[in-house]
Amino acid sequence: MDPLTFDYENLHVRVDRGVFELFQPHNLETTLRVPLPWLGVLVHYRKPGRPGELIFGAVDDPRAALYGTDLASFGYRSTLAVRVPRSDEPLFRAYFTEVAALAGRPVI
Template sequence: MDPLTFDYENLHVRVDRGVFELFPLDGIEHGFRVPLSWLGALVHYKKPDTPGELILGVVRDPHAALYGTERLAFRYRSTQVVRVPKSDEPLFRAYFTEVAALADRRVV
């Protein structure tokens, strides 16, 4: 099976053989790698009319939602240098829904 990839602005992520990876591109300080069973992802909006921030991390409970993860469910989290307007959130939801299906996990 080919890796499942997603590109958005300066962000490149891929899932291959049960592992999620974020590769550092322009503006992203560090990479991130985690097994799908522990991945959590969220686009968090602090204010209704401002772009959200992408949060990726490791969840405390592998039964937590893979996407739409509550912030308190993270054991470790990292806010990425990616701002996501509400109109682009469905792109992230669609990608992470595919990832969740591979991991037999849910999205919120």
């Protein structure tokens, strides 16, 4: 199976052989590598009309949702946040829905 990739501005993510990897070409210090059972991705919007944060991290419970927007439902250790306008959130949701299906985990 070919890697499942997604590019957004200066962000490149990929899933290959059960491992999620995140790269930012201009900031290699924020590279992230997490096995799919522990991947957690959260989109959090604080103010209407302002970009939100796409937060990547590791969840404590491998049965937890892989992707969501409800801050209270995520128990995770965050490692990286990227700014995302509301209009682009469906792009991320579509990609992480595919990733969640590969991992056998839900999205919320």
